[in-house]
Amino acid sequence: MSTPDTAVPDKGASTPAGSGDSLFTRLYTGTGAFGIVANRRKFYILTLVIVAVCLASILLRGFSFGIDFTGGTKLTMPAGDVDEDQVSMVVEEVVGEEPQTVQIVGAGNARIVEVETRFLTTDEIVDTKNALFEEFQPVSASGEASVEAIGDSARSESWGGQVTEKALIALAVFMVIVFGYIAFRFEWQMATAAIVALFFDVITTAGVYSLVGFEVTPATVIGLLTILGFSLYDTVIVFDKVEENTRGIANTTSRTYAEEANLGVNQTLMRSIHTTVIGILPLLALVIIAVWILGVGTLMDLALVQMVGIVTGTFSSVFLATPLLVTLKERSPEIKRQTAKVLARREKAEARA
Template sequence: MRSKWNYDFVKASKYFYIFSIVLTIAGIISLSLFKLNYGVDFRSGSNVDVKVSKDVTKQDIEKVLAETKLNQKDVQITPGSGRVNIRFPEVLTSNQESDLKAALVKDIDKNASAEVNTVDPEMARELQQNAIYAVLLASLGIIVYVTIRFEWRFAVAAIVALLHDAFLVISIFSILRLEVNLTFIIAVLTIVGYSINDTVVIFDRVRENMRFAKIKTHTDLHDVVNKSISQTMTRSINTVFTVFIASVCLLIFGSESIRMFSLAMVIGLLCGAYSSIFIASPLWYGLKGLQKNVKSKPSKTTT
């Protein structure tokens, strides 16, 4: 199969390695100093969803909260939806909930209704642990699957690329101080799924081309990897592009409750697209090149 993509992907991968390493180091520093900006799902506190029948401003809500002497963490209003979200760093007591609902009805809208969702510290810790376990179990399952279907070198390259994608998304959220909640974890797991799909497609083509190639030198192996990426490039771009457009639309037109999910998807899809091409495949090339039967230079023929 011929491809119009005539580009040395393996050679260019070193620049993406540098970019990923720099961003990873920045992420490690940010996580060490500032950690993640956890939402109520992963940190104890109360989240209040308010439904009103008229337009209100953030200042109106903050004025009511000041009167009730409640220290809110954040106030989010979705324009035109009649919904207000208020996040509190502490768990509200029954009296505080009653006072808040009464103040909203009195000063904001007589038809206002409020739903309070509370997460205690023990539940928050459990959710954090379960989120980590979910990502680790997904990674373990992928390792087993790729090892059985291909070989251990493919599995190592795939899992490095997946961890790379997940950590880059986490790093960007940490650096930009974006909120991490349950929808963020769902986005990370979805990103892992799309990333491994693109990676496996390329690996499958590499394996197929290896059957018919006579690999004697690193140059031969180099050409096989570049050829395999070129043959699958159009498919990879089309797949990612369609999901990327949908995620951007959700980010722009979606509600506030899924905004962080959409943003994580947008970032993760971009990271996953280039990691499958410039991280996973070149990494497999490096591991495969360590085999003794692959020479670093073309063998000389004797006459």
């Protein structure tokens, strides 16, 4: 929901309108009371710190890759009253090392235990199945306790690598198309700022996964691509308002380009907040359903990466893309001349006053 345009005093960012109003009043009226562009150096520093921490974590800690990337053997059996720690101990006694993951997925009678380990030999698979059967007596589909109730499958690490390679190619193509469209629809400065914001989203989301230790699966990689669309949508909405405010600005002396851009961000700020909240709520519900009803799986992976991506996308759209746009625009001679004329007019007005 976009807010109505409201007049801003000539001093713009230095004395924002509505600065004495409450926080919610300033958010909803969009009068330019928040000096986002005026404080862009602080946001640049914050952005650099976030990127540095994320890159350091990626380089030093790395990622917790799932079996689809590392390769290995996956065993499944009906859960019943099985405890994950007990299953882990039984498997460790047979294979000589702790399994990569042990998790219970599904709900009700459909609950199963999934065990992911390194690549096991045929003899190790047989021994592990027998040990699990002796300990837990899983019941097969026929209703009888049988070792056949325990299934196994091998996962090749090349499959996860192929998914990642195709995702990176898709990401590169997406970036080129986005740059071309925004440069054609708006201008190259906006296209550059939007691409930088998208790279920030990718690095930050990947960094959060590295820091927290979330498991990276093919679903995570696919989900990472989906969040870029959300971030781009939010950025384009802000840019559209900025373009509307700055159209023909070279012929005016009421406000500078930076002040008009800051007004545009303020006028769309509440919309960005609403979009973020509305986007996160169903994802929270999806996480709850995935964990408590269906069990941890693909839905959980998709929901997690999209929740992280939506938050980072909103930050980059508001606090990075538009401030960076202003920095790029202020390098042009036309904007420099217009800014000088605005400041000169204000000095004359103050002198007369």
